[in-house]
Amino acid sequence: MPDSISVSQAMRYNRQIVLPQIDLAGQEALLNASVLVIGVGGLGNAAAMSLATSGVGSLTLVDPDTVETHNLPRQWLFRDDQTGSKKVIAACDTLNQRAPDCQINTVEHAADDDELKDLIQHHDVVLDCTDNAQSRDQINRVSYLARKPLISGAAIRFEGQLFVCQPGSGSSCYACLRTLFEAPDVSCTEAGILSPVVSLTGLHQALLAIKLITGAGNIPVGQLMLFDALTYDWQTFSVPKKPDCNVCSASANVSENK
Ligand SMILES: [Zn+2]
Structure with a gap:
């Protein structure tokens, strides 16, 4: 029985x-909703703060990293005196003070496939707030198999990127997007990132999750949305489903169901 307000x-x-x-x-x-936030860097900080204060009932934060000084300009859940602490613990501390209605769960290590599958199955929506291709591929693959909606965010330099995959909708997945827009796995360490750009992207992930949970408005499923802060342009591209995608194609699903 769901809780009433x-x-x-x-x-x-x-x-x-x-x-x-x-x-x-x-x-x-x-x-009554639960959201899995994987990665508690700039994207995960903004997304988790917005979701928790908006009244989402339960958040699980997954990140193996510790707070470092160079995180502080973007990662607003952390204070200077928390440098050296686990990010998920520092984030939980702030969110508990700001959002008393939200149950915060933490995972202080990177989850392998089995643990990730178990986590995803116990949540309504998955947010990919990580910063590397290997994690993104894993999260897409496991979320798709678990039939859970996945909201991916990425930000680098002055650019933000969003993509929503909803299994069962017939639309493309993150692996389809990756083959279409194959880009080198460059990190913000080398390329840089402007603080508000990553926070804006994380806030959009939170907004999309709230729309999914409440059913408000339309969800841009299977669309790559790009924001360029230098020109202040938003561009949207339809990502076609790849017929031989090893995650979302019919043949991939047949072999998984065997
Ligand atoms: Zn696909």
Whole structure:
């Protein structure tokens, strides 16, 4: 039986509840929802803060890293005195103070396929907030098999990127996107990142997750959305489903079901 909203929660989230597209039902859906946030860097910080304070009932944060000084300009959940602490523990500390309705769970190591599968199965939406191709491929593959919606974010230099995969919708997956826009795995360490660009991208991931959970508006499934902060342009590209994609094609799913 899902939890219903309390009087104090109705007051706290009033400005969202008055939106007809959210309403009490949408806020209750958020309260009963769980989101898996993989990666607690710039994307995961902004996404987790927005989801938790918006009234999402449960978040699980996964990240093996510790807080470093060069994270602090972008990663707003962390304080100077938390450098050297595990990111998920430092983030949990801040979120517990800011969002009393949100249960925060933490995983302090990188999850292997079996653990990731178990985590994904126990959440409604997956956010990929990682920064490397290997993790992105793993998260896409395991989320798709578990039939859970995946919202991928990426940011580098002045550019942000978003992609939503919803298994069962017939649309493309992140692996289809990767073969179409094959790019070298360059990190922000070498290339740089402007602080608000990564936070904006993480906030968009949170927004898309809230829309998925509440059913408000449309979800741009299978669309690559690119933001360029230098020109202030948004561009959207339809990503076709790759017939021989080893994650989302019919043959991939047949072989997995054997
Ligand atoms: Zn695919």
